[in-house]
Amino acid sequence: MPHPFSSYAQVQHCFWSQNILGSRLMPSFSTRSYAAVMLILWSLFMVLANLAQAADKKPIFIGLDAEFGHKTSTSAQAVQQGMQIAMDEINRAGGVLNGRKLKLLISDNRSIPAIGVDNLKRMAATPDLVGVFGAKFSPVIIEWVPVAQQLELPIFATWSSADEITDHGYFPSYCFRLSLKDTWAASTLLRFALEERQASRVGLLLANLSWGQSNQLAIREEAQHQGISIVGERWFNLGDKSLLALYQDLREAGAEAIILIANETEGSLLVKDVASLPASQRLPIISHWGITGGNFAQLTGSALEQVDLSVIQTYSFIDDPSPAAKRVLAALK
Incomplete structure (x- = not known):
């Protein structure tokens, strides 16, 4: 779209001409000229409205509740890195939903199911939250399942592999698996x-x-x-x-x-x-x-x-020459 102010000359298409009934000058609009002026003014309005909206766009939140406080596990940190790299790529490309940026919310369940359930409920109260990811420990995600169904909140099992995370009697299901079961x-x-x-x-x-x-x-x-x-x-x-x-x-x-x-x-x-x-x-x-x-x-x-x-592994960066693998490894440095 051209800059809205470049259309000023077109607005002058609302021109003055001599009225044949007298010497007084009167504005004379053709139907096509009127339509052109209205289109230009509407376009200008939409551009200004979009600029105002862009300045006030709120982020879209995605949650990660994982075992950050576990003494020997590093899976939570690995999932966080992968999510953040993906979200940064999306945000650099313009975000989602007409320019809204993604933002990561994090909580620590320490691999304890009861804490994980409390964290999930707390995250669910966040405006514009679209889903919550878990990490390695299946017992936590299993306890999430009935809560997610009740809240109608999508949950994502990135690493936890217990079958019952997705093999259950709920329909429609709000539980999604991203890898092995x-x-x-x-x-x-x-x-x-x-x-x-x-x-x-x-x-x-x-x-x-x-x-x-x-x-x-x-x-x-x-x-x-x-x-x-x-x-x-x-x-x-x-x-x-x-x-x-x-x-x-x-x-x-x-x-x-x-x-x-x-x-x-x-x-x-x-x-x-x-x-x-x-x-x-x-x-x-x-x-x-x-x-x-x-x-x-x-x-x-x-x-x-x-x-x-x-x-057992479903994927390894070893000997993977793909552009996506190289891009992720570069982002980790």
Whole structure:
């Protein structure tokens, strides 16, 4: 659109001419001239209105409630970085909804479901909030589900993988998954055990959480489809000091590989326990991705080099030459 004031000459199309009935000068408008003038004036009004609106546009809020206060987890910070990079790109491109910018709201649930629910309710009261993202811990997001449905607030599971986050009886659903779920993980973990480690007999080591229960059900069902025997299931609690006795139970039961459902703290305990054994007693460990959401490498130290550990992932920046990957990595520097 041309600058509104460049149309001043067109306004002069409202011209003066001599009235044939006398010597007095009278304004003479043609219908087309009148329409042109009105269009110009309306355009000028709209430009000024848009300028005024742009100066007073409020942001659109997106929430992130995650375990920032957890001692060993870094998943909350990782999700925050990814969200902020994406929002910055959108804002630089002009924002959304005719120029409104996105703004991130953050709260800390410390991985405690009750705190997460309180935070979700508090965020929901924010004007112009369009949704809330979570991070790694499935128990928090599972407790969000009925609250989000009641509030009609979209929630997004970025890392938490328990099936019941999206597999529930609510319709329409306000719960969205952005990546892996446990049923899909079970298929991949067991197929890897069979094809890559030639293990047709596996033992399960599971966190005593709703996330562990979700995996137990998914792995049991998938093992039947793949013809894999589960020789035993052992549960550990958060805060346990060693998993060695549980591991040895499964090994002695005939496990040829261990399927591990754990986060970084307990996962590092198992790695150090197994590394302390003679090489002949070290079974392959095939892990869900919970161990990657924290300071796992620092917690395991040199023991990590002594075990056969594989971890499921849906994506890696390693060897990804795509423009999007390069752009994100550059933004992290």
